[in-house]
Amino acid sequence: MTIGRKEAGYRPLNDRIYDYGEVEQTLDDQDRIEQASRCMDCGIPFCHWGCPVGSKIPEWQDLIYQKDWKGAYEVLHSTNSFPEFTGRVCPAPCEKSCVLAIHNEAVTIRENEASTVEHAFNLGFVQPRIPEIRTGKKVAVIGSGPAGLSAADLLNQAGHDVTVFEKNSAIGGLLRFGIPDFKLSKTIIDRRLQIFLDEGITFRPNVTVGVDMTGDDLLAQFDAVVLANGAEQPRDLPVEGRELNGVHFAMEFLSQSNKRIAGEDIPEELSIHAKDKKVLVIGGGDTGSDCVGTSIRQKARSVTQIEILPKPAEKRADNNPWPYWPNTLRTSSSHLEGCERRWSLSTKRITGEEGQVKQVELVTVEWGKDEAGRWVMTEKPGSSEIVEADLVLLSMGFTQPVHNGLLDALGLEYDVRGNVKVNAQKQTSVNKVFACGDVEAGASLVVRAIEAGKIAAAHVDEFLSEE
Numbered sequence: 001m002t003i004g005r006k007e008a009g010y011r012p013l014n015d016r017i018y019d020y021g022e023v024e025q026t027l028d029d030q031d032r033i034e035q036a037s038r039c040m041d042c043g044i045p046f047c048h049w050g051c052p053v054g055s056k057i058p059e060w061q062d063l064i065y066q067k068d069w070k071g072a073y074e075v076l077h078s079t080n081s082f083p084e085f086t087g088r089v090c091p092a093p094c095e096k097s098c099v100l101a102i103h104n105e106a107v108t109i110r111e112n113e114a115s116t117v118e119h120a121f122n123l124g125f126v127q128p129r130i131p132e133i134r135t136g137k138k139v140a141v142i143g144s145g146p147a148g149l150s151a152a153d154l155l156n157q158a159g160h161d162v163t164v165f166e167k168n169s170a171i172g173g174l175l176r177f178g179i180p181d182f183k184l185s186k187t188i189i190d191r192r193l194q195i196f197l198d199e200g201i202t203f204r205p206n207v208t209v210g211v212d213m214t215g216d217d218l219l220a221q222f223d224a225v226v227l228a229n230g231a232e233q234p235r236d237l238p239v240e241g242r243e244l245n246g247v248h249f250a251m252e253f254l255s256q257s258n259k260r261i262a263g264e265d266i267p268e269e270l271s272i273h274a275k276d277k278k279v280l281v282i283g284g285g286d287t288g289s290d291c292v293g294t295s296i297r298q299k300a301r302s303v304t305q306i307e308i309l310p311k312p313a314e315k316r317a318d319n320n321p322w323p324y325w326p327n328t329l330r331t332s333s334s335h336l337e338g339c340e341r342r343w344s345l346s347t348k349r350i351t352g353e354e355g356q357v358k359q360v361e362l363v364t365v366e367w368g369k370d371e372a373g374r375w376v377m378t379e380k381p382g383s384s385e386i387v388e389a390d391l392v393l394l395s396m397g398f399t400q401p402v403h404n405g406l407l408d409a410l411g412l413e414y415d416v417r418g419n420v421k422v423n424a425q426k427q428t429s430v431n432k433v434f435a436c437g438d439v440e441a442g443a444s445l446v447v448r449a450i451e452a453g454k455i456a457a458a459h460v461d462e463f464l465s466e467e
């Protein structure tokens, strides 16, 4: 009750924008223990309810307070295969529902999580756990993002032979090729992968299932299949000028940047780089914010991020109370690095010279409700404006998984949003095929993908033991 919230904070701005190292700093042990001691061990821990993996937060805060890093890690890891990922990139819904946050500042749960797992690795508590018994059942996991890796971990621990197929050259899904290194260093993924290799999981990168291997082969060779291939179809912007050079999906830009940092050569003619460019990021979400931070590190001349929705309020609205997720303004470390953010702007057209984007026409929009109570957008008369841009990054989210290829070949049913349809057991419409993560839920969060992988693994295990 006497200790205030203390965050580790970011590295100084004039240091961090010159490299791709992680932006967040760490607290010393004494501060961290004090921060964990702020947890009040409430009778009803709403943080546990707010956390998609159901982390037993008060229990491991207490263990940190007792300096029992091993015990804290074991409790933390018991509901989450990858606290080192969520400890870095989770938006921490747990903190928004922390009971302290009703009248005070929440416990630094996410930072405490990162600190616990780093202590566990540094002190040698994270060792391969090689399953003692093998069931002889073979499971294929398609996609190596957090959902696929979470399912693979738990199925391997249950004794099944797990093979993870990945179309990219490296394992990790969006952790590897979406989330920038300044939020999540790729060495953190490699460290866990080495443990998985030691534990007996087989990884097959550079295999696009549905192309290099047919759906029929997959079903013939494996006793169960877990689809964890993400929601990779980006939302497009069907306006005049969309085809101009310099207009790209955010993921084309971000994945190239991560590959470049990993030492891959990007051919000149394919290179998308922000150096000396006026960058316009269309879409005000997290992917857009990652484009901002990456553009700044690539030495863009200017960076502007626009959003079609109105600017969110700084504080919770009356109809958006604790312990729910607050629909308030979020400012990332990238936003603080020198970008202009604007709201209520719709893109009318993109214009260029000699095939290269030069300008974008924007119009201010106003939001109101129609008679049926639905949100409707109208353009404000006379508000049209032209902004200069020589790199436009489309960052308006993802609509659904890519159907063409594996998913259509397997003859799967889709839900109304075009995601793979699953039941509560994550079973798809095709026998022995399960699905988890963005492919069945739509683009979401790392922590939700991890939880979906957990649920799928439990039901695949049940399915295999009944066979």
Ligand SMILES: Cc1cc2nc3c(=O)[nH]c(=O)nc-3n(C[C@H](O)[C@H](O)[C@H](O)COP(=O)(O)OP(=O)(O)OC[C@H]3O[C@@H](n4cnc5c(N)ncnc54)[C@H](O)[C@@H]3O)c2cc1C
Pocket (backbone or CB within 6 Å): 089, 090, 091, 142, 143, 144, 145, 146, 147, 148, 165, 166, 167, 168, 172, 173, 174, 175, 178, 179, 180, 183, 207, 208, 209, 210, 228, 229, 230, 231, 251, 254, 286, 287, 290, 405, 406, 436, 437, 438, 439, 443, 444, 445, 446, 447, 449
């Ligand atoms: C730029 C960006 C930043 C993000 N930042 C955050 C963040 O900070 N915090 C957060 O919580 N969430 C963040 N997210 C969301 C989060 O990354 C995703 O919700 C999460 O990764 C989904 O996990 P997944 O395992 O379902 O799919 P993915 O991570 O998308 O993994 C799917 C994998 O399947 C592979 N694949 C697809 N088809 C095939 C095939 N036919 N054969 C073989 N392999 C295939 C893909 O190559 C990919 O590696 C971000 C997303 C993006 C795009």
Ligand code: SF4
Pocket (backbone or CB within 6 Å): 050, 051, 052, 053, 054, 055, 057, 080, 086, 087, 090, 091, 092, 093, 094, 095, 109, 110, 113, 447
């Ligand atoms: S995984 Fe996310 S929501 Fe759960 S405890 Fe960690 S930071 Fe909080």
